[in-house]
Amino acid sequence: MSSKDKTWKEISIAGVCPKSSESFKTGDWKTYMPILDTEKCIVCLTCVMLCPDGAINWIPDTNKISFDYTFCKGCGICANECPAKALTMKIDNTEG
Amino acid sequence: MTTQEWKFTSKDIAVKPDLFLSGHRACAGCGPATVMRLIMKATRGPTIVTQATGCMEVVSSIYPYTSWNVPWLHTAFENAAANAAGIEAAIKAMQRKGKLKEHIDVIAIAGDGGTFDIGLQSLSGAVERGHDFLFVLYDNEGYMNTGIQRSGGTPSGAATTTTPAGSVIPGKLERKKPITEIMLAHGMEYVATATPYYWKDMITKVRKGLEVDGPAFLHVFAPCPRGWRSDQAKTMEYTKLAVETCIFPVWEAVNGKKQLSTPSKVIALAPQKKKPIKDYFKGQGRFRHLFTPKNIHVIDELQRLTDENWKKLLQNCESK
Amino acid sequence: MAQQNKKTLAFNGDEAVAFAVKQCNVDVVAAYPITPQTIIVERFSEYVANGEVQTQFVCTESEHSAITASLSASTTGARTFTASASAGLALMHEMLFVTSGSRAPVVMAIANRALSAPLNIHGDHSDSMAQRDSGWIQLYVENAQEAYDSIIQAYKIAESCDVSLPIMVGLDGFTLSHSLENVDILSDEAVTDFIGERQLPQVLTHEGKSVPFKLDPKNPMTMGPVAFQNYYFEFKRQQEEGMKNALKRIQEVNSEFAKISGRCYGNGLIDKYKLEDAEVIVVCAGSTSGTLKVIVDELRACGVKAGLLRLRTFRPLPVEDLKNALKNAKAVAVMDKSMSFGGFGGAIFHEVRHSLYDSPVHPPVINYIYGLGGRDYSPSELRIVFDDLAEIAKTGDTGKQVRYLGLRE
Numbered sequence: 001m002s003s004k005d006k007t008w009k010e011i012s013i014a015g016v017c018p019k020s021s022e023s024f025k026t027g028d029w030k031t032y033m034p035i036l037d038t039e040k041c042i043v044c045l046t047c048v049m050l051c052p053d054g055a056i057n058w059i060p061d062t063n064k065i066s067f068d069y070t071f072c073k074g075c076g077i078c079a080n081e082c083p084a085k086a087l088t089m090k091i092d093n094t095e096g
Numbered sequence: 097m098t099t100q101e102w103k104f105t106s107k108d109i110a111v112k113p114d115l116f117l118s119g120h121r122a123c124a125g126c127g128p129a130t131v132m133r134l135i136m137k138a139t140r141g142p143t144i145v146t147q148a149t150g151c152m153e154v155v156s157s158i159y160p161y162t163s164w165n166v167p168w169l170h171t172a173f174e175n176a177a178a179n180a181a182g183i184e185a186a187i188k189a190m191q192r193k194g195k196l197k198e199h200i201d202v203i204a205i206a207g208d209g210g211t212f213d214i215g216l217q218s219l220s221g222a223v224e225r226g227h228d229f230l231f232v233l234y235d236n237e238g239y240m241n242t243g244i245q246r247s248g249g250t251p252s253g254a255a256t257t258t259t260p261a262g263s264v265i266p267g268k269l270e271r272k273k274p275i276t277e278i279m280l281a282h283g284m285e286y287v288a289t290a291t292p293y294y295w296k297d298m299i300t301k302v303r304k305g306l307e308v309d310g311p312a313f314l315h316v317f318a319p320c321p322r323g324w325r326s327d328q329a330k331t332m333e334y335t336k337l338a339v340e341t342c343i344f345p346v347w348e349a350v351n352g353k354k355q356l357s358t359p360s361k362v363i364a365l366a367p368q369k370k371k372p373i374k375d376y377f378k379g380q381g382r383f384r385h386l387f388t389p390k391n392i393h394v395i396d397e398l399q400r401l402t403d404e405n406w407k408k409l410l411q412n413c414e415s416k
Numbered sequence: 417m418a419q420q421n422k423k424t425l426a427f428n429g430d431e432a433v434a435f436a437v438k439q440c441n442v443d444v445v446a447a448y449p450i451t452p453q454t455i456i457v458e459r460f461s462e463y464v465a466n467g468e469v470q471t472q473f474v475c476t477e478s479e480h481s482a483i484t485a486s487l488s489a490s491t492t493g494a495r496t497f498t499a500s501a502s503a504g505l506a507l508m509h510e511m512l513f514v515t516s517g518s519r520a521p522v523v524m525a526i527a528n529r530a531l532s533a534p535l536n537i538h539g540d541h542s543d544s545m546a547q548r549d550s551g552w553i554q555l556y557v558e559n560a561q562e563a564y565d566s567i568i569q570a571y572k573i574a575e576s577c578d579v580s581l582p583i584m585v586g587l588d589g590f591t592l593s594h595s596l597e598n599v600d601i602l603s604d605e606a607v608t609d610f611i612g613e614r615q616l617p618q619v620l621t622h623e624g625k626s627v628p629f630k631l632d633p634k635n636p637m638t639m640g641p642v643a644f645q646n647y648y649f650e651f652k653r654q655q656e657e658g659m660k661n662a663l664k665r666i667q668e669v670n671s672e673f674a675k676i677s678g679r680c681y682g683n684g685l686i687d688k689y690k691l692e693d694a695e696v697i698v699v700c701a702g703s704t705s706g707t708l709k710v711i712v713d714e715l716r717a718c719g720v721k722a723g724l725l726r727l728r729t730f731r732p733l734p735v736e737d738l739k740n741a742l743k744n745a746k747a748v749a750v751m752d753k754s755m756s757f758g759g760f761g762g763a764i765f766h767e768v769r770h771s772l773y774d775s776p777v778h779p780p781v782i783n784y785i786y787g788l789g790g791r792d793y794s795p796s797e798l799r800i801v802f803d804d805l806a807e808i809a810k811t812g813d814t815g816k817q818v819r820y821l822g823l824r825e
């Protein structure tokens with residue numbers, strides 16, 4: 001419990017959730033992080049589909065893959081499945 | 097099935113915003129979490145989701161956070177299908193009274209515990225009554241949320257915390273319950289199996305299930321690295337290997353007529369591509385005890401059973 | 417103001433309930449048959465089969481699914497009804513808590529019946545008393561007329577935004593469920609006007625919007641989440657507030673209903689019969705009060721200051737009303753049609769006695785367990801209760817506090 005937690009008078013009934021989990025960052029769970037070699041990436045989007053955490057996005061404007069490390073848990077599925085071997089798992093060097 | 101074939105490109109799916117949102121608390125490398133994302137990528141319009149108690153329910157709804165950007169209801173463990181029945185009945189009633197114009201799809205999601213075991217009665221009842229909903233079983237082959245206990249969906253040979261690999265008993269002795277056969281016996285219009293590795297096949301099946309005017313059932317294979325004692329990175333690889341070894345063939349049955357789906361058809365057409373189940377068991381801690389001299393016969397027996405089931409499936413698909 | 421074009425129909429209690437549900441034009445009915453509730457489900461099925469209702473009727477494969485579907489339909493914005501008894505209610509146990517915790521204003525009729533083992537299909541209150549902490553409002557009715565009236569009232573109580581809780585209306589199995597009575601009915605329009613459209617409380621969603629509380633693709637919301645140590649307690653406290661509000665709402669609805677029907681049931685919470693100067697008072701719930709009133713009249717004719725307090729609303733418990741009504745009594749007997757094994761008397765006894773504890777002077781209170789498994793109780797047996805009370809009032813000696821009436825010793 002923290003002092004930010006609300007009282008029973010302040011919250012909606014029945015546990016209707018007032019926040020999206022997108023404000024709950026799971027990125028700090030990881031030990032390894034996927035690093036993309038853009039040269040090798042064939043933009044097949046396999047990793048985008050198979051990531052359990054929705055941490056990989058395809059950017060239509062640039063036709064590139066982008067990683068959201070604030071959610072990536074470092075499981076390595078993307079690197080394991082990349083048919084072009086464009087992803088390698090490296091020790092997480094992000095802050096926090 | 098009423099509507100036309102759903103055509104999509106990978107890019108269409110990639111740009112469709114996730115309705116199962118990031119920030120959920122599933123373990124790293126969780127197979128069911130990918131399955132949730134993919135199910136929601138296949139929705140076609142207004143949708144209500146209801147879910148049984150289990151890993152995916154818990155990791156996605158820890159107050160005050162939710163990972164569902166659709167109306168979503170959880171009530172208990174054994175009644176996902178009854179939830180769907182009530183939601184569908186409410187929709188129909190409000191449509192009849194002119195209080196609601198649009199069509200709303202209803203999806204019920206449950207794990208293997210919530211489907212094969214405790215949820216089977218409510219599922220059977222709801223299907224028998226013909227409610228219009230899609231039931232998706234994400235099968236991680238055990239009660240994972242409560243710490244990896246056996247379910248009716250746990251395969252023989254697997255060690256769980258209630259079927260430990262002991263010095264006398266080598267893991268679970270009983271066979272996996274033939275859940276899709278049970279559902280087919282209800283005379284359902286659409287029953288299918290899928291794995292997330294073949295995601296295009298899987299989301300197409302979700303969509304087909306939604307298009308059915310009545311109950312539809314989709315059995316999705318969903319490895320749990322935590323419960324299977326397997327490498328997080330290999331979660332999706334196992335969903336490919338399960339198909340390649342014919343442990344979990346993918347097929348669909350429209351009005352009871354079974355047909356292999358492409359990933360399994362490839363193996364049917366080129367039997368040399370069929371891999372031994374050992375390739376799939378390897379690396380999964382839950383099967384490690386089978387690779388000892390004392391237990392290796394279990395693998396042989398399971399191979400024989402797998403071959404037998406595959407043969408039956410092929411006959412089934414041919415003869416209809 | 418009494419209703420102008422009064423219409424009376426011969427109904428048993430179950431039929432009266434089914435007719436009320438029909439008039440309420442409920443959106444979804446999900447139910448499973450069990451004696452002595454069966455007639456409710458059967459009659460309603462006939463209304464459906466004959467196109468007399470627009471209701472979506474879901475004849476489920478179990479009571480667990482019946483209550484589940486009622487709950488989920490309710491969260492989808494539908495007005496819902498279900499009915500059960502005994503083993504069926506027991507099978508619903510888990511979902512009763514989920515329904516109240518989900519703040520779904522489901523209305524359920526209970527044709528009160530004994531619980532197994534041994535198996536017994538007859539009337540007592542074991543089934544609903546076992547659910548007293550499930551977070552449902554509980555009303556117990558005296559006759560088929562009240563069963564009819566209470567179902568209509570139930571929607572207005574349960575669906576009030578500041579209540580938003582499920583409600584069960586108990587009618588004694590067989591004694592009420594299967595006995596024919598003349599029931600005055602309201603017109604369909606009067607019922608429709610009285611209950612109005614379903615009200616929905618506002619809630620804040622993850623999109624930051626304040627919207628009506630229902631599953632609606634236009635305003636996605638998450639219902640039935642996990643709440644851990646940091647929030648679970650708060651939601652339980654909210655439920656208690658709903659119950660407190662129900663105490664007020666039940667009384668309001670009782671008066672509003674009196675205006676359209678000319679009928680009311682005490683203040684909606686307790687129904688006092690000749691209590692003003694009463695010295696010996698019996699407290700009971702349900703149909704027994706019909707017989708007890710006759711006995712009170714007889715005793716009054718003999719100069720005994722007897723009175724009856726019928727507890728209509730058991731949850732929320734009308735503590736203040738009980739206190740005030742019983743404070744001047746010389747002796748009180750509480751009648752319980754259920755047992756709380758290993759406890760100190762039956763459920764109603766606990767609650768009534770407990771309510772009086774803080775009063776500066778409170779009368780001796782004794783308990784009679786009676787009528788279990790449909791055991792008959794004759795007027796002469798019930799008279800014994802008053803005789804016992806008179807004795808206690810005279811001697812001040814309470815004697816055995818928990819007694820059995822009509823049991824072979």
Ligand SMILES: Cc1ncc(C[n+]2csc(CCOP(=O)(O)OP(=O)(O)O)c2C)c(N)n1
Nearest residue numbers: 149150151173207208209210238239240241
């Ligand atoms: C009636 C009831 N019994 C037991 C439980 C405890 N329980 C919660 S989740 C669960 C297992 C869920 O297993 P499954 O359906 O396979 O889903 P998973 O967690 O593996 O995703 C159990 C046994 C419960 N919540 N309710």
Ligand code: SF4
Nearest residue numbers: 051072073075076078
């Ligand atoms: S490592 Fe896992 S969580 Fe991170 S981006 Fe790759 S698949 Fe997603």
Ligand code: SF4
Nearest residue numbers: 122123126151320322
């Ligand atoms: S225990 Fe298994 S199924 Fe549950 S969240 Fe973790 S990986 Fe997923």
